[in-house]
Amino acid sequence: MYNRILKLISEEELKKIENANILLIGLGGVGGFAFEALIRSGFHHITVVDKDSFELSNLNRQILATNKTIGKEKVKIAQKRAKMISPEIKVKVLKTHLKKEDITDSFLFSYDYIIDACDTVEVKIELIKKCAQLKKKCISSMGTANRIHPEMLEIIPLKQTSYDPLAKKIRQALKNEKKALNTLVVCSKEQPRKNKFLGSLVPVPMASGAILISKVIEDIIK
Numbered sequence: 001m002y003n004r005i006l007k008l009i010s011e012e013e014l015k016k017i018e019n020a021n022i023l024l025i026g027l028g029g030v031g032g033f034a035f036e037a038l039i040r041s042g043f044h045h046i047t048v049v050d051k052d053s054f055e056l057s058n059l060n061r062q063i064l065a066t067n068k069t070i071g072k073e074k075v076k077i078a079q080k081r082a083k084m085i086s087p088e089i090k091v092k093v094l095k096t097h098l099k100k101e102d103i104t105d106s107f108l109f110s111y112d113y114i115i116d117a118c119d120t121v122e123v124k125i126e127l128i129k130k131c132a133q134l135k136k137k138c139i140s141s142m143g144t145a146n147r148i149h150p151e152m153l154e155i156i157p158l159k160q161t162s163y164d165p166l167a168k169k170i171r172q173a174l175k176n177e178k179k180a181l182n183t184l185v186v187c188s189k190e191q192p193r194k195n196k197f198l199g200s201l202v203p204v205p206m207a208s209g210a211i212l213i214s215k216v217i218e219d220i221i222k
Contacts, residue, residue: 001086002042013221017042020220023111025049025098025127027074029061029200030141031117033209036063039082041217044089046082047111049118050074051097061202100126108136113216116140117209121166125173128158132179139215140185141208142167145200146192150207153188155215161187186211 005014022043024035027050038046053073058065069077075093082089096102098118103126108114114136116127124140131138140158143166158174159181161167167187174180186208193199 005042009221014042016220017217018044020112021045021047021110022113022115022216023047023049023108024115024117025123026117026119027052027062027064027078028058028117028119029202029205030144030208030212031115032063032065032074032078033206034115034117034141034212035078035209036081037210037213038216039085039089039091041213044086046089047092047094048075048078049094049096049098050078051095061200061205063206098123103127103130105130105134108134112137113220114138115212115216117212121169124166125170128170128183129174129177129180132177132183137216137219138183139212140183141212142170142185142187143192144188144204144208145198146195147188147190147204148193148201149188149190150203152190153186153204153207153211155184155186155211157182158185161185163189163191165192184215186215 002014024031024046027035027048053071054065054069056070064077073095075095079091079093082091100122114131116124128140142164158171164187
């Protein structure tokens, strides 16, 4: 299934992708598309973390959400989807809602790359800080709600983010952590629309998930 990939990268580079141990936190709008990109790009060792089950409100933007998966656990559906695409993929699942205190050295130890697509601010902060301390490769998705322009997403250091209320909270919390502020994030230059409730259109989280994995691939094969 990787013939088209091997027209772009070498067998040695593909082997690096296959052998990489990836942690993906969150299987929502961004995380679901990130997972899809991982399993179609040759990654064979993926751990996914999410406690939620699919709801009707997920149908507009989450690739793993269908009428048949409503009410089912996101991690289990992800595991099944990976097997439908390639039996070689090993997906470990952690059905849990991570807390700040869960982000320990031992929790992160075995992973080559950590992808943050979760919604919990304190977890994102601790994850970025801990990965910087451990010199672990980490990339984090900032906000995608209330935006309509995927072309305005970019990969930049956390300290350079602007217009993003979520990124601002994280920057302020990590203002004394210089290494953490250099963590790469996927962030939009688009001013979020001012709505009473968070709204979302699929192109933005979809693009964010794809951009996350493009950077992971770049780092692993270089």
